[in-house]
Amino acid sequence: MPVSIHIPTPLRPFTNKLDVVQASGATVGEVLHDLTTQHAGLKQHLYAADGRLRSFVNIYVGDEDIRYLQKEQTPVADGQTVSIIPSVAGGSGVAAPALPALSGDEIKRYSRHLILSEVGMEGQQKLKAAKVLCIGAGGLGSPVAMYLAAAGVGTIGIVDFDSVDLSNLQRQILHGTSDVGRSKLASAKDTLHNLNPHVNVITHEVALSSANALDLFRGYDVVVDGTAIPLSVATQGPCMAWAVRF
Amino acid sequence: MTPVVLGPGVRAAIEQHGRETYPHECCGALLGDGDRIVATHPLSNVTTEGPRRRFRIDDKDYLTSERQASAAGLSLLGFYHSHPDHPAVPSQYDLDHAWPTFVYPIVSVTAGTAVALRAWALRADRSAFDERPIADTSEPASAS
Numbered sequence: 001m002p003v004s005i006h007i008p009t010p011l012r013p014f015t016n017k018l019d020v021v022q023a024s025g026a027t028v029g030e031v032l033h034d035l036t037t038q039h040a041g042l043k044q045h046l047y048a049a050d051g052r053l054r055s056f057v058n059i060y061v062g063d064e065d066i067r068y069l070q071k072e073q074t075p076v077a078d079g080q081t082v083s084i085i086p087s088v089a090g091g092s093g094v095a096a097p098a099l100p101a102l103s104g105d106e107i108k109r110y111s112r113h114l115i116l117s118e119v120g121m122e123g124q125q126k127l128k129a130a131k132v133l134c135i136g137a138g139g140l141g142s143p144v145a146m147y148l149a150a151a152g153v154g155t156i157g158i159v160d161f162d163s164v165d166l167s168n169l170q171r172q173i174l175h176g177t178s179d180v181g182r183s184k185l186a187s188a189k190d191t192l193h194n195l196n197p198h199v200n201v202i203t204h205e206v207a208l209s210s211a212n213a214l215d216l217f218r219g220y221d222v223v224v225d226g227t228a229i230p231l232s233v234a235t236q237g238p239c240m241a242w243a244v245r246f
Numbered sequence: 247m248t249p250v251v252l253g254p255g256v257r258a259a260i261e262q263h264g265r266e267t268y269p270h271e272c273c274g275a276l277l278g279d280g281d282r283i284v285a286t287h288p289l290s291n292v293t294t295e296g297p298r299r300r301f302r303i304d305d306k307d308y309l310t311s312e313r314q315a316s317a318a319g320l321s322l323l324g325f326y327h328s329h330p331d332h333p334a335v336p337s338q339y340d341l342d343h344a345w346p347t348f349v350y351p352i353v354s355v356t357a358g359t360a361v362a363l364r365a366w367a368l369r370a371d372r373s374a375f376d377e378r379p380i381a382d383t384s385e386p387a388s389a390s
Contacts (some may be wrong), residue, residue, distance in 0.1 A: 006347075008312065008345050008350075009315075009321060009322045009347070010348050011345075011346070011348045013346065013347055044371075044372060045346060045372075056342075056343050057376060058305055059361035060305075065305070078380070083309075085305045085308055085309060086327050086345050087302065087306060087308075087343070088273075088302070088303040088308055088343070088345070089293065089300070089301060089302040089305075089338065089339075089343045090301055090305070090327055090336070090337070090339060090340040090343050090344070090350070091271060091293070091295075091299045091300035091301055091329075091337060091339050092271070092299050092329040092332035092337055093328075127316070202250070233281075237383075
C-alpha cells in the first residue's frame, strides 16, 4: 500500500532532495522501515542505537501525532500522508534535574494514570517532582489540595492561620467534625496524609501579605490562590516577580 | 566549515529576541538560500521543562516555518536560540536534539545584554557540533 511521506528539510539530503517519498506498509512502523530501506542514510537520524524511534522524531498520520494513536502500530491506508516532523529543542548546559522514581506502592496507586498516554510514567514522575502552594485551607483550598494529593503531586504547601469552626464543615472538606477547634493546617495535613502518605505536606502558619509572599512562593512551581479574593494583590505581584504560575 | 552569511538585520533580530525573552530562552526559524540567511521568524518557546534552560518549538510552528520558506522560494536553514547567562556554546542536550544540515546560531545573553553570537552545525556522524564562522553583510562598516 503506497503512502506519501513528507520529508522535512534536514532529511532531504538523504532522499535525493525529495520532499515527498512513496513507501509501502500497513502500519507506520512498516512504512518507516520501507523508507529507511530505500534511503539508508535516514536511519541514524530517525532511530536510536536500540532500534527505537528517537524521542525527538515526531510522526504524524494526516494531522494526528502517532503518540496519541497507536504509535508505530498505527495503521495507514492507501493514499494517506505520513509526515516526519523534527522536534526542534535544545537549551543551555545545565540539565533539568532527574525526575524522582516511583516506588512499587506508588506504581500501584497511580496505575490508572500510568495507562493514560497523556500522563504515563514520565507525567506521573513530573507530578511527583512538582511543588504546589495552596493559599488557604478553606472552601477552595480544600478540594484543590485533596485532588492534588490524590493525583500524586509530590509537595503541597498550605498557607493558613485559622482554626476549624463547625460552620466551616459544610464546604471545607479537608476538615471533619472531630477537627473542630484544631488548626486548619494540622487538620489539612492529617487529611492529605491519610489520602496519600507519599505527599510531602509543608505548612505555613502565617497570614499572606505582600511583605512575606515572595519568601513563601520561592521554591514552588505553582501557586493556587484559594482565598476567594481573585488575583489578590499579595499573590499576583510576587508571582510575576518570581515567575511562578498562579 | 563554510561561513554562514547573515543578511541585513538578521543578527540584530536574533539578539533583540534574546533580550526580550531574557531570562528565558528564545527560539526562532531561519529562512534563506544556501549559506545565506535572509529572514528570521521568532517562535514561541513551548518547553515544559523550564524556559530558563530549555526551548522547544511546537510541531505546528515547525511546519509553518517550512511552508513559509517554500512560499517565499527559500529554504528552512535552521533555528536560533538563546542561552541566558550561559556561553554561546551548544550543550549535550543541544547535541542530542540536533538535526543534520541545519545551522544552529546561539546567542549568549548575559544580564539582559546579547554578548556573543556563534553558529553551529551537527557533524555527519552526530558525534559533535562544528562551529561555522559567521559573516555579517548587514553591519555598516566601522567608523574607525
